[in-house]
Amino acid sequence: MRGFxxxxxxxxxxLITGLAASAVIALAMLAWRSDGATHVRIYQSGKLFAELDLAAHRTLDVPGPLGLTxxxxxxxxxxxxxxxxxRQYCVRAxxxxxxxxVAICLPNRTSIELTGSKPRAYDSLSY
Structure with missing residues (x-):
């Protein structure tokens, strides 16, 4: 009798263990892959203020209750x-x-959000 x-x-x-580990790694890489951003949306008081293409160099001043962002x-x-x-949290981002x-300046009610060529399947609110 051979050894137990x-x-x-x-x-x-x-072989099955190796294939399963490879499948888990491939699916994890696919799930965590992020889309490169193409545009930035600028919101003021919850309303879309501007949408800019990320390919161009530009600076924009957004008026808010406390001043310009x-x-x-x-x-x-x-x-x-x-x-x-x-507190400058949005600048520190x-x-x-x-x-x-996303970067949000709550006291001045201004935020920016980067968007890509395809919509995100989930965000922090989906959890």
């Missing part, structure tokens, strides 16, 4: 460069480059 340990995993078991677009990315809000990323 040698009967636990046969060559076919190793400066949105900068360059090299396929966008950021809020300056804002009169006291830095450059956004992936579709679905």
């Amino acid at each position: 340990e040698s009967q636990l995993l046969r060559p076919g078991d190793w 400066t949105v900068e677009v360059a090299q396929g990315r966008a950021r809020i460069a300056a804002d009169p809000s006291p 830095g450059w956004l480059s992936q579709s679905g990323q």
Whole structure:
């Protein structure tokens, strides 16, 4: 009688385990792949203020209750460069480059959102 340990995993078991691990890795890479952004939407008080193409270099001042918020677009990315809000969270967000990323300046009621060529299947509100 052969040893009990040698009967636990046969060559076919190793093959199935390897194929399953490869499938899990491929599906994870597919699920977490992000779409490159092509446009930035600028909102003021919940209404669309402007939509800009990320391919062009541009700076736009958006008026709000506290003053002007400066949105900068360059090299396929966008950021809020300056804002009169006291804590500067939206400015600290830095450059956004992936579709679905958002920077929000709540005291000045201004936000930017990057959009891509295809709509996002989910966002933070979907959870």
